[in-house]
Amino acid sequence: SDIDTIKTQNTTCPYCGVGCGVKATIKNNKLVAVEGRQDHPANQGRLCVKGSSLHETANLQNRLLSPKINGQTRTWHEALQHVADGFKQIIAEHGPNSVAFYLSGQLLTEDYYVANKLAKGFLGTANIDTNSRLCMASAVVAHKRAFGADAVPGTYEDIDSTDAVFFVGSNAAYAHPIVFQRINKAKQERDIKIVVIDPRRTATCDIADLHLPLKPGTDAYFYNGLLTFLVDQDYLDKTFIAQHTQGFAQSIAAARQQAPDIATVANICDLPEADVRAAYEIFANNSKVVSLFSQGINQSSSGVDKGNAIINCHLATGKIGREGAAPFSITGQPNAMGGREVGGLANQLAAHMSFNDSDIDRLATFWQASNMARQEGLKAVDLFDAIDRGQVKAVWIMGTNPVVSMPNADKVKRALQKCQLVVVSDCNDNTDTGNLADVLLPASTWGEKSGTVTNSDRTISRQQPFFAAPGEAKNDWQIICDFAKYMGFEQAFDFNHPYQIFAEHAALSGYQRQQSYNRAFDISYFANISQAEYENLKPVQWPVNQANPQGSRRLFSDGQFYTANGKAQFVPITARLPSEQARPNEFVMNTGRIRDQWHTMARTGKVARLLTHIAEPFVQINPQDAARLNIAENDLVECQNQGSTYLGRARLTEDQRVGDVFIPMHWNDAFAAHSRVGALVLDNVDPLCGQPEFKHSPARVRKF
Ligand code: SF4
Numbered sequence: 265s266d267i268d269t270i271k272t273q274n275t276t277c278p279y280c281g282v283g284c285g286v287k288a289t290i291k292n293n294k295l296v297a298v299e300g301r302q303d304h305p306a307n308q309g310r311l312c313v314k315g316s317s318l319h320e321t322a323n324l325q326n327r328l329l330s331p332k333i334n335g336q337t338r339t340w341h342e343a344l345q346h347v348a349d350g351f352k353q354i355i356a357e358h359g360p361n362s363v364a365f366y367l368s369g370q371l372l373t374e375d376y377y378v379a380n381k382l383a384k385g386f387l388g389t390a391n392i393d394t395n396s397r398l399c400m401a402s403a404v405v406a407h408k409r410a411f412g413a414d415a416v417p418g419t420y421e422d423i424d425s426t427d428a429v430f431f432v433g434s435n436a437a438y439a440h441p442i443v444f445q446r447i448n449k450a451k452q453e454r455d456i457k458i459v460v461i462d463p464r465r466t467a468t469c470d471i472a473d474l475h476l477p478l479k480p481g482t483d484a485y486f487y488n489g490l491l492t493f494l495v496d497q498d499y500l501d502k503t504f505i506a507q508h509t510q511g512f513a514q515s516i517a518a519a520r521q522q523a524p525d526i527a528t529v530a531n532i533c534d535l536p537e538a539d540v541r542a543a544y545e546i547f548a549n550n551s552k553v554v555s556l557f558s559q560g561i562n563q564s565s566s567g568v569d570k571g572n573a574i575i576n577c578h579l580a581t582g583k584i585g586r587e588g589a590a591p592f593s594i595t596g597q598p599n600a601m602g603g604r605e606v607g608g609l610a611n612q613l614a615a616h617m618s619f620n621d622s623d624i625d626r627l628a629t630f631w632q633a634s635n636m637a638r639q640e641g642l643k644a645v646d647l648f649d650a651i652d653r654g655q656v657k658a659v660w661i662m663g664t665n666p667v668v669s670m671p672n673a674d675k676v677k678r679a680l681q682k683c684q685l686v687v688v689s690d691c692n693d694n695t696d697t698g699n700l701a702d703v704l705l706p707a708s709t710w711g712e713k714s715g716t717v718t719n720s721d722r723t724i725s726r727q728q729p730f731f732a733a734p735g736e737a738k739n740d741w742q743i744i745c746d747f748a749k750y751m752g753f754e755q756a757f758d759f760n761h762p763y764q765i766f767a768e769h770a771a772l773s774g775y776q777r778q779q780s781y782n783r784a785f786d787i788s789y790f791a792n793i794s795q796a797e798y799e800n801l802k803p804v805q806w807p808v809n810q811a812n813p814q815g816s817r818r819l820f821s822d823g824q825f826y827t828a829n830g831k832a833q834f835v836p837i838t839a840r841l842p843s844e845q846a847r848p849n850e851f852v853m854n855t856g857r858i859r860d861q862w863h864t865m866a867r868t869g870k871v872a873r874l875l876t877h878i879a880e881p882f883v884q885i886n887p888q889d890a891a892r893l894n895i896a897e898n899d900l901v902e903c904q905n906q907g908s909t910y911l912g913r914a915r916l917t918e919d920q921r922v923g924d925v926f927i928p929m930h931w932n933d934a935f936a937a938h939s940r941v942g943a944l945v946l947d948n949v950d951p952l953c954g955q956p957e958f959k960h961s962p963a964r965v966r967k968f
Contacts, residue, residue, distance in 0.1 A: 268292055276717055276725040277315045278710035279862045281595035282442045283719025284315055284801065288711070290730045295322040295711060298779040304803055305823035306719055307419060312441035313860055317922050322711050323865045328693040329735025332704040340736060340746070347660070347703055348750035350685040354657045355387065360635070364391035364647055364656045367608060368664035369399060369597025372715030372727060374601070374765040375740035377606040378757060379662065380614060382744055383641075384607065387635035387755045390619070391656060393610040395664045396600045397644040397960035398671075401953040402605060403593035406571025409835050410579070411820070413616060413825030414604055415782035418554060418590025419721045419805065419817045424445055426588035427550040430459040430543075432483065432574060433560015433959070436469035438859040440594055440720075441896040443556070444468065448770030457546045461486065462560055463853065465919035474542055477921055479534040480852050480960050483561060484839035486517035488527030490544050494580050495520075496725060501582030508823040509579050511834035518836035519576075547577065552588030559596060559856065563958035565843040567950045572835040579832050585820030592720075594661040599717035600723070601623075606769060610641035611954075616785040617775045619781075630775050631756060643954030644670065645947045652679035660687040662740055663707065667696040670958040673942035674908050689743055692866050696933050696940070707740050708733035710867075715741070715762045722805045722816075724787070726798075727803060741765060763798035767791060774809070789813050797953065827896045835867055842960035851889070852924045853903065853963040855941050861930040862922040862968040869935060881912040881939040883965070884918055884926040890916045893967055900968035903927065904960055911968060913937075925965055929958075 266330045270291045277284040282344050285304020289297040300311040301441045331343035338346075354362050365383050369375060376394075383392040423429070423446050436444040448471050450456050460472040461483065462636055469475040478486060494500055495516055505512050523529050526544070530537040555578065561570045566792060575584075575591045583589035595601055607614040615625035619640050628636040644652055648666065650656040652675060657682070670676045680686050680700040688701035691709035698704055712733040718724050733739070738746075741762060748757035774788025786807040793801075804815035826830045846852045860874040868874050883901040895901055895914045903910045903925065910927060920926060931939035946961045 265344045273728050273730040275319065276598070276729040277311070278727070279314050279541065280440055281597055281600055281720040282440050283598060283723055283725055284311055284442055285719060285725065286311065286315065286318065286732055293320045295730065295732055297801045301936050304725070306721070307442045307805070310442050310445060311628070312436055313874070314862055314868060317871050320871045320873070322328070323870065324734055325870055326692050327692060327734055327737070328690060328698070328704055328706040329737065330706055331736065334702060337357055343703055343705060347687050347747060351658055351751065353483070358657060362656055363387065363389060363658040364642065364651070366644070366647065366659060366661045366664065366666060367392065367603065368392060368601055368662055369396045369414055369600040370663045370715060372599060372713055372762070372764040373602035373606060373769065375744070376405035376603045376608045377614065377765050377769050378741050378744045378759065380607050381631060381756065382748050382753070383442035384613065384637045385631040386635055386748065386751070386756065388637050390610050390637040390639060392641060393644045393647050394608050395644070395666070395669060396603050396608060397954055398563070398595060398956060398958070399559070399596040400562055400593060401609065401955040402564065402567030402950055403571050404609070405568040405953040406575060407593070410575045410833050411825045412833070413782040415819055415826060416593055416720065416722055417584050417819045418592045420446065421817065422554050422588050422590050422592070423450060425452070425552065426456060426554045427552040428459070428546050429553040430547065430553065431458070431460045431462070431468050432555055432557040433462060434558035434594065435466040435468050435856060436464065436556060436558070436594070437469060437470065439558065439596065439857045441859070443594065455885065457550065459543050459546055460832060463921055463924060467859070468897050469511055474539060474546070476535050476539055476543055477672065479532070480562065480924060481842040482533040484566060484570045484573040485523055485532045486540070487570070487577055488837055488839055489523035489526065489540065490524050490547060490577050491516060491519040491580060493526065493544045494548060494577065497548060499794070500580055504582035504823070505580065508665050509832045509834055510826070511836070512551050512580070513575050514836040518838055522839055542556070544816070545637055548581070551583065552586070553583050554589065555591045556594050557591070558594050560959055562955055563957070564960070565948045565950050565957045566840045567836045567955050569839065573837045573839070576837065579834055585818060585823065587818070595720045597720070601722065601793055602718040602719065605718060610643050611645070614769070616783055627858065630772055636661045637798050640842045645949050645954060645956055647764040648676045651683050654682065657683065657684035659683055660689070661697055662689045665695050665864045665866065667700065668940050668942055669929070670942055671945035671958060672906065672947040673940050674905040675947070689740060691737065695864070695866065705743055706735060706737040707743065712737070713739055717802070718767060724806060725803045726801050761795060762862070763793060763795045766798060767793050769901065777817040792904050824941035842957060844946055844962060846923070846962040849964065851965050853905070853944060853961045854924060854926045855929045855945060855958050856926065857927045858930065859950040861928070863930065864932050865930050865935060878928070881910070881931040881936055882915045882930065883912040883916045884917055884920050885965070886918065886922045886924070887916045888922050890914060893965065895967045901965060902967050902968040903944060903963045905944040905963045906946070909938050910941050910944055911938040925963065949955050
């Protein structure tokens with residue numbers, strides 16, 4: 265009608281790390297349509313099935329609309345006073361490390377920044393970790409070891425010009441659909457080579473020239489074997505190695521010891537020799553190779569080493585810093601990288617700084633911090649263990665659902681039940697975690713929030729609001745700033761708009777850069793950004809500084825890395841198998857995403873259409889194993905580990921290796937009983953980064 269008001273707003277998809285640009289159409293204050301933004305470098309007009317259903321999720325179903333204490337509706341003042349009183353008392357009695365925060369890769373960078381500033385600069389604790397620990401902590405450490413900084417070398421454009429893509433531990437067809445579609449387009453247009461290295465045959469294999477269903481957990485042996493092959497067959501880029509790297513001799517010695525030839529690798533990885541050779545030749549014979557690695561590499565008790573084993577092969581052949589050539593960690597969450605930039609992990613400080621005295625002092629000065637944390641905090645698994653032991657007595661969980669998503673999730677549940685003060689800020693009511701909270705704080709969500717996110721290729725994009733938050737919901741950065749005032753820190757948290765937080769974050773990135781060598785994360789160009797410039801910020805890849813005001817697409821093109829001497833570091837890898845092997849009567853249980861759901865289904869579970877792809881929790885099993893256990897298609901199957909039970913429908917498929925089962929990560933108690941697979945996942949972690957081994961837990965399986 266002629267009184268309809270229709271407007272459009274550019275924003276960014278809140279789901280995966282691809283970070284697609286979205287154009288939202290709002291009619292009469294209601295989101296009625298979404299489409300992909302042509303002008304966004306991540307997606308160039310495309311959206312996947314999750315992104316294209318965003319308008320169907322923007323409703324008030326299950327929203328938390330007001331603060332609550334012990335289930336009773338309260339005012340914001342009452343709720344924040346209650347939390348502040350609790351935090352103050354616990355800190356006074358037990359010290360700052362008796363409180364903790366657990367954040368989320370769903371938060372915007374500005375939310376993350378103020379939460380970290382509060383905890384590390386003013387409460388005096390670095391007990392602030394995030395569900396990004398479950399996602400990319402391995403890649404962070406691998407990058408730091410190899411490049412001297414947590415910097416992803418490539419850009420999505422490299423996909424458009426590469427000659428070969430290796431998907432390693434990645435089902436991008438489901439987990440990063442728009443990147444997958446882009447690769448598929450390159451395959452159709454230029455017949456690039458596609459290799460998938462994954463124990464499971466996934467939808468990603470539909471476009472593969474070669475699928476290597478290796479034995480779970482043997483990836484680093486495979487890549488040590490590739491390094492040996494590159495040396496023995498004379499495929500090295502000796503000039504690049506000599507001029508731009510160090511540590512090659514030690515790395516090849518370590519690789520050769522474990523993986524002296526293809527026959528040995530094929531035996532360890534349980535693959536045909538011919539297929540191993542074919543994959544190695546594809547890597548060696550194409551100068552432009554992109555290795556996309558994801559959770560199959562990261563979620564491992566040796567994920568850092570696996571990442572470095574891949575990077576070693578790129579360094580050995582100079583396949584880095586060049587068009588179409590990169591080792592490329594693809595992150596799970598929309599803002600996993602933004603969190604890393606603001607020090608969103610318990611062992612990091614803001615702007616990629618570390619817990620060394622000079623960085624701590626530098627940050628304390630910049631923040632005028634009254635109580636700067638001087639030691640690393642507890643990483644996710646250790647943090648919930650400390651809650652379980654009663655050592656951490658208050659925890660504030662923001663925008664995530666650890667009772668579903670953490671490994672050993674029943675232990676996490678028990679820990680929160682015992683914890684003295686559990687605060688949960690979330691947009692949703694009745695989550696598995698929120699149901700254990702003493703204090704619930706209503707947060708705004710996508711479509712209401714304003715801020716920035718950073719995707720897998722370092723592109724910073726704006727998320728824009730197009731309607732007001734419902735009820736009494738507030739933005740996460742506002743909740744933290746308000747809380748900081750109740751704690752007595754008015755001055756340092758006197759932010760009225762997210763652009764001010766972004767500007768401070770940008771200024772800090774320049775501040776620390778002037779005073780120390782070669783840090784990668786630099787967005788100092790935005791240190792004086794105005795509100796209007798922030799509102800109109802175009803997608804831009806960091807570093808963004810006076811030398812590169814348009815941002816930086818590909819890193820390391822000049823052969824200079826972020827290490828002290830500018831050389832990339834080969835890391836000698838001694839491959840290890842997963843920390844716990846399945847016994848003869850057990851299966852190896854793998855977990856992961858399905859195409860149409862996101863995380864614990866808080867948003868995508870609202871859309872009936874998205875449940876038509878896969879409607880129920882399932883257990884994917886090889887027909888040979890199913891026959892042995894008398895399991896038929898669609899039978900209910902029970903899986904057990906560490907005293908916890910998961911129930912799902914049997915899906916029989918040759919895509920699954922004999923002896924392995926696959927279970928989706930999404931379902932939870934809100935949807936079906938005994939469907940939290942996290943309860944069965946061991947909480948073994950990589951000792952270098954604390955990332956849990958979600959891809960390899962033993963499980964007993966039987967017909968229910
Ligand atoms: Fe959203 Fe990821 Fe799909 Fe892009 S690929 S539309 S970011 S879920």
